[in-house]
Amino acid sequence: MTAQRDTDGTLGDMGSIVDPADVLGGPSVGAFDDHHPPDAALIGDCVHCGFCLPTCPTYVLWSEEMDSPRGRIYLMKEGLEGEPMSDSMVGHFDACLGCMACVTACPSGVQYDRLIEQTRAQVERRHERSPGDKALRGLIFSIFPHPRRLRLLRGPLRVLQRTRLDKAMRRTGLLDRVAPQLAAMERLAPRLGKPQPLPERIAAQGERRMTVGMLVGCVQGAFFPGVNAATARVLRAEGCEVVVPPSQGCCGALSVHNGREAEGQDYARVLVDAFDEAGVERIVVNAAGCGSTMKEYAELLADDPAYAERAAAFAERVRDVSEILVELGPVAPRHPLEVTVAYHDACHLAHAQGVRSQPRELLRAIPGLELKEIAEGDLCCGSAGVYNILNPEPAQELGDRKARNIVATGAELLVTANPGCLMQVTSSIERSGHPMGMAHTLEVLDASIRGAPVAELL
Amino acid sequence: MSSSPATTAPAPESVDQRIAAVADVARRLLPEEGVITDRARLRTYECDGLAHYRVTPALVVVPETAEQLAEVVRACADHAVPYVARGSGTGLSGGALPHAEGVLVVTSRMREIREVRREDQRAVVEPGVINLDVTRAATPHGYYYAPDPSSQQICSIGGNVAENSGGAHCLKYGFTANHVLGADFVAPDGEHVPLGGMAPDAPGYDLLGAVIGSEGTLGIVTTVTVRLTRLPEEVRTLLVGFASTDQAGAATSAIIAAGIVPAAIEMMDALAIEAAEAAVRCNYPDGAGAVLVIELDGSVHDVEAEFSDVERLCREHGSFEQRLATDPADRALIWKGRKSAFAAVGRISPDYIVQDGVIPRTALPEVLSRIAALSEESGVRVANVFHAGDGNLHPLVLFDDAVEGAGDAAEKVSGAILDLCIEHGGSITGEHGVGMDKAKYMPRMYSDDDLDTMQLVRCAFDPHHLSNPGKLFPTPRLCGEVPGRKKAPHPLQAAGLAEVF
Structure with missing residues (x-):
């Protein structure tokens, strides 16, 4: 000792x-x-x-x-x-x-x-984990941090969803009995929209105010391509030239948060390389969990002499997209969105990054939009990366509790800034039987800037 | 209350056997996770908010209902196993320090608010309910629960009852004792006893009064009926900066002398301000040697009149900055600085002792300057945070345990501060309780006769010394044992009906 x-x-x-x-x-x-x-x-x-x-x-x-x-x-x-x-x-x-x-x-x-x-x-x-636990963790980490494998999953998932086989399967409760963790994973899969690949470089609209690199993420990119597209459109409209390095992969957040240090470090090194070559002023992230990990790259790679310094410089440049937008201030005109919104603080945004006021400020600036606070707003929704897959019971209890508090606000639209929260809260709200619209902060902003109708979000 | 399991002489059992017997009873009553025997888990219960006393309990039981709790206590009585009650484990005197050969009875899962009776201004809650949650439940009805210890976001009502907890607002509204009307109580023999009730001032001996503040030595409350207080029409919180604690103390005295009873007057000195700033960035006035947080509440008319007096009195006593907060967010920030102060001191010192003593308010300047002198002579830094309105001092004695002798030096200063309090006609604890930490100071305040009289009260409730033994009193003493004098055996003992142990 x-x-x-x-x-x-x-x-x-x-x-x-x-x-x-x-x-x-x-x-x-x-x-x-x-x-x-x-x-x-x-x-x-x-x-x-x-x-x-x-x-x-x-x-x-x-x-x-x-x-x-x-x-x-x-x-x-x-x-x-x-x-x-x-x-x-x-x-x-x-x-x-x-x-x-x-x-x-x-x-x-x-x-x-x-x-x-x-x-x-x-x-x-x-620690020697049980064979079942090990296999499940192995499965998770062979899928989630790999955007390509996640995209491959989209096909079968869409078939399941279109044929409503997923609902039928849920009704049998079979998966719940055989493998509750896999059942949890299945329930979390969001309704999938069309894939929307982004070009490598997107020019700013009007005068260029900043050049930013954008992380597309794994889950965000595969399951919520609309969020990435909306983020890029808003950044462009606010005068940012957006660079999307094609060599980027997973940020390592899931690995780091689950103690898979070496794996996380490998991901981090690849990402540092990818954005170093892009030559951007800031690195913009629209997923809370990724952003918080990327801001901590200095600590993650501190022992690696080849990367320590670059990782620190990288971490310095990382911002949540809401931070950048508030820092720049709006130039694109906002169109009204007559909608009541409940804003859910993602833990890795509010607690880990201290970003609470910026998303609210952005939402409040939209004419017609009414913002509601959720009771027990500081309490996690139970998503917590892959926690809801590894620990479905407490995650579901927390999700139900969050859903009750969200429904109680009477809002029509729930807004949050993390793919994990979106999936968890969506599945909890569905279970609660009070369906409502779900969107990322940037999708709301994008709709307002484009002058899209509220119905698009609900 | 009946005494009695002891009339049938228990077969001699080893400690392990006795603990195992209680654990068996608990397992029959409770889900698996409610009976903790795993060593690593047990050790997380080694200490409460005063972490330098540590004892690993032999068994931790987390009951969910009053019946379960009572049965566990009865099992303890049957097997002569000592037990200690614990709520959220935030106490600052080691009152919930476990017993190495005993059971820790944790009330954290008894957290239901049973009723909020707006029309009666009452709430009925279980002991594990968090103090602030009572206010949260009552606020939509226009009421709140007045006692507000700084740890109100986590401390439990059961713990508040045990310690007779106060808080910033007890200057005007009183301590827990003034807000508890009734309790269901489990005596050390496991019997349920209702104390007090919905109506105030129950006739007969005030047993509820004896239980509140008894630090778990008389038994455990399982439901508590508390009084709710109407939310004031107007609240104004004033943050006032002074150059020195002397000025701030004089202003405090002047305000009270003028017949104003603010809801709270809190003082923090420069060192405490530094810590709070580091922790919560509360933005207190720059360069202040002391700040007062003064809260006025009541009807709009009264508050307005008092406010102008307070403003003037502070100015007359040298305040250089006054900031008024009327909206809840600003008020909350001012209070956050004050309520985080204890833990925040961790930011400016690796170790510290939170002291708790009381002096007459008029002795404030004298005692503060004596504390400053103590600090200077010994080289031990002391930060001061206190409820200035009622003279309840919380000096924070800072030290670094890594430096040899520093802990002892701090302990000495801390003790000397209590002597100062007693010397000025005050007390060794305002609200944190005696617990483990201050038992040794009791004789400085009370004579042997006083302590023996208190023992008699304890023995009436707990003749076998099973409920939180070793706390409150300086030397463990048995019921019926009179120090220094030998007596014939007690008649009951002689008759074989009871035994002394």
Whole structure:
């Protein structure tokens, strides 16, 4: 056990890390190895006040200490002190949605995001998962981060949807009984529109105000091509020259958020290369989860001498599309959209990136549009990357809770800025029996700029 | 309350056997996840909000109903197993510190708000309900729950009852004791006892009064009937910057002396402001040596009149900036700075002790300057955050545990601050409770006779010392044991009806 020797920091009110020999009465391997264990100094920032508890989705559901951020940090500390990485310990780390609501809530500035990422990488390397769990994770990561494979899936999915076989299958409940996680995956598949490939370079309308590179993403690109097209149109209308590097792939967010560190780093290096060659001032992202990971490339590639510096420079240039649009200020005229909108904060936008006001500002600026706030807006919808596939039960509970709060606003259209949230909320709202329109912030903005009718969004 | 399982002499069992017996009962009553025995999980319950005391409980039980809770307590009584109640685990005196050979009874899953009775101004809630959630439930009806500890977003009503929690607004509205009308209570023998009721002022001994603030040593409440307070017609929150705490203290005294009772007067000194700024960017006045947060509430007419007086009095005592917040967002930001202050200190110091003491308001300037002197002599930094209106100090004693001796030095300063409070006719705790942390200071405030009298009350409820033993009192003492004097065995003991242990 060397982890706790690496830092001479103290653990603050959490107490210093106790020598494992004192705790266990003998030497022990402990949960973590030397390759980036959860940082003892960061753990020490936690003063155990509990302010994070009510913001944590799993604490809200289950009300137990081990499934709260405070409890999980305590488990990390235990691991550093020599407690083994038991199934129970891993279960509580796995149950974390990674929504980072606790990071927003923490008065002491604890970097739980860093801690859980470090912990997850250790879990993936050191913990033997059950064969079923391993196979499912393998399947997910052989599909989602691969835009081409996702696009291939579109064909069979569209057939299923057009023939309504998907609904028939859902009614039998067969998949739910055999493989609830696969059933969850099936339910999440959105209604698919036409693919809309983007050209490599899109000229600005009017005077060019900025050159931006655009991430098309994996899920966004395959399942929500309309969002990418709308994003490009709005950027163009606001005076941006948009570059879409064809060599770009997955940003690595799903991998990083699930502890697949090396895989995530590989994706990151490819993306850094792709955008370096594009020579853009900013890199624009319209998917919250991707944006938050790309803003953290400096940390992700810090150990790679060939990339550390470039990754940091890359991260500096990354912006959520709403940040860019507010920074630039509007030039394209907005046409009225008479519609009541409920705006759902994606966790990786609001909590991870602190982007709350910009999307609201953009929406409020549309004449005729009325913006409603959703009760318990800080609470995750249960999507959380691939969490809803790996943990369908809590995800569904959170989704239903979110759907109730959304329906209660009386809005006609739900707007959010993350493909994961869109899929999760759509499936929850459908289940609630109160159908409503769903759109990405940029689709709404695009409709307003184009003067399209509201009906297009509903 | 009947005493009694002890009349049948329990067979001698080992600690493990006794704990296992209680765990068996709990497993029969509760879903799997409600009975925690896994070591890693148990350890996450080692401490509450005061994390430098840590004890791993032998068993954690998370009941969902009052009946389940009572049965678990009864099982503890049957097997002579000590137990400790815990709500959200935010207490600052170690009141919910577990017992190594005992059961931790966690109320976090008992979180239903049973009724909000607007017409009666009452709400009936379970003990795990979060304080702020009572206000959230009552606000649509035009009411709120007045006691507002800084941790109100997470602390539980059960914990508030145990600690008789206060908060910024208790200057005008009183402590938890003033807002709880009734409770269902599980005595240490597992019996349900209703205390108080919907109507105020139940006749007979005020047992509810004894239970509120008893820090879990008398039993566990399973439902609480609280009083709801009408939302005021007008609220004005004023943020006032002063050059020094002396000025701010003098202004506080002047305001109260003028016959104004604000809903709250809170003071923070420069160090506390620095921490809050770092944490929540509350944008307090630049360069202030102290700020006051003054909240006035009531009818529009009253608030207006009081407001102009307060403004003037602050000015007369040297305020250099006054900021008025009338809309909820601005008000919330001002309060966020204040309510985050404790945890925010983590940003400017690796370790700190949150002290809690009370002095007469008039002694504020004197005590503050003595604290400053203590700090200077010892080199230990002290940030001050307090409920200035009622003289409830929360000095935050900063230290770095990595520096040898720093913890001891801080502990010494922290203790000396309490001595100052007692010396000035105050108390060793305003609202955080005695718990584990301050038990040793009790004799500085009370004589042996005082403490023995308190023990008699405790023994009436909990003759076998099973409910949160080891807290509140400086030395563990048995019921019937009189210090320094030897007596003949108690008549019941002699008759074989009860035993001392």
